[in-house]
Amino acid sequence: MKLSSGGALRRVVALVLGLGLAGPAMATPSIVIDVATGQVLEQDQATAVWFPASTTKLMTAYVALDAVRKGRITLDTPLVVSERATEQAPSKMGFRAGQQVTLRNALVMLMVKSANDIAVTIAEGVSGSIEAFAGEMNQASAAIGMKESYWVNPNGLPDDRQVSSARDLALLGRALLVDFPESADLYHIGAFRIGRRIMPTHNGLLKQYPGADGMKTGFTCPAGYNLVASATRGSKKLITVVLGAPSGAARTLRTAALFDRAFQGAQPQGLASELPGPGVGPAPDQRDKICVRHGKAHKQYVAEFEDAPIQMLGDSAQKSGEGHLNAQPLAFDPVLVHTGPIEGYAGPVAKPRDPKLAVGADEPGGPQLVPAPLAEPGKLTVWGAGGRAFAAAAGQDDAEEPHGKSGKHKAKGKGHHHDSAKAQDSAESGDDSEPAKGKPRKHGPGKAKHHSSRSTAAAGGSRVAEAR
DSSP states (O other): OOTTTTHHHHHHHHHHHHSSSTTTTTTOOOEEETTTOOOOEEEEEEOOOOOOOGGGHHHHHHHHHHHHHTSSTTOOOOEEHHHHHHHHHOOOOOOOTTTEEHHHHHHHHHHHHHHHHHHHHHHHHHHSSSSHHHHHHHHHHHHOOOOOBBOSOOOOOOOTTTTTHHHHHHHHHHHHHOOOGGGGGGGGOOOOETTTEEEEEEEHHHHSSEEEEEEEEEEEEETTTEEEEEEETTTEEEEEEEEEEHEEEEEEEEHHHHHHHHHTTTOSBBGGSOOOOOOOOOOOOHIIIIIISHHHHHHHHHGGTTSSOOOOOOOOHHTTTOOOOOSEEEEEEOOEEEBOOOTTOOSSOOOOTTTTSOOOTTTTTHHHOOOOOOOOOTTOOOEEEEGGGEOOOOSSSSSOOOSSSSOOOOOOOOOOGGGGGGGHHHHEEEEEOOOOOOOOBTTTTTTTTTTTOOOOOSSSEEEEEEEE
16 A cells, blocks of 8 residues: 555545554554443453553542542642652643642643643642552542552553553543533643643544544553543544554544444443453553554554555545544634632642641641532532632633743632653654644633633644653
8 A cells, every 4th residue: 555645644544444443463452432321332452451651640630520529629729839740750841849730720731731740739739649649549440440440640650550441441531521520621622821832732633533522642652652532423422542552643543433433333332340351460561562663563553454445535424424534633722721829819728748637737727628518510519718619610811931920810719660761651742733723712620711812832743751
């Protein structure tokens, strides 16, 4: 099969969309589930143990949102960046130790930038320490029904002990959407602006697949290119998980193929939670295939397609409503985030502390949070000092550079770690993307509203070092 440079991408896209999964040479775990029912629509090695990389951050978001719901912290609580957070490998925001960022803004940075320093800041702010937060991750994981998962850090940087599976990550994605529907916007933010900087999402599917509306990418050399993705067509919402792809583009194409096949009428195969699996165990190390012999691995991944007829993406596919990748990636309106507390905030500040202490308990005379009832679906109620409830909605006037002084913004209402391998394992080239343009839009938990911005984002092409 010969591909001209001009039409190569479109031909490969059509090929993958037509045939779906890769051959046995590079077969890696995948699953598609129906969000409404939890039924499996398609799966391949879905319970195989795998390194999650930065899809870990979905579990970090789950634990943080659960803490908000239980009244332990609010979305407007400022989190203090610690020295330990600043020491994390990229991708990162690069804030200085001692700077503050609200939990709401931290969650946006976590999902879009996949910032490893922010993951630690959230963990320490919510639970007091990384270790205590990991304990909560494991408790939540068990409650969700995840059986191949074990967590030791909140960002997914390489550690042989931190493992999961495609099935478990699909269950996690579903749990986020079902348990916290008010926060669904968090997973499909296309870009955010902080000061003069605009940072676009790494999720190529979000930019290119019609109906894609979340969730999180992940990459390390041991894991390969991972993706937990959601998409909606009509009244049907699906989650697809692809693990261990040899490149960001291959990850996007395979996920699109799986979505297409499932939306075209795949039959239920049983509950994802009932798939038999091996439980927690060692995961295969993909370092040699992904980062040492990357070119060979990529060729193996698409080798199965070489004898198949190639169909161009054209008007017929678009008119019939069949799935495809947009020829031109979508541009996103960036949302505004900022450092520092919101204007007028007088509550406790969350920082590293004895895990037995509540947020603010280490501050002399500091206010204490009170337990809160479960929020109603579609509305997140945040409880602050003295039992005062307010809706999670905010408006902000400005944003700051990451290294600037804390700004004031108006709001309404509401052990065994591979340090030597971090730099190598956390390098990933960005997915192809177009500039993010236009006015900042609603975003994240509570759908924060922001004023307009004329900034634009130059997104793709650069190599970004990170576990994402």
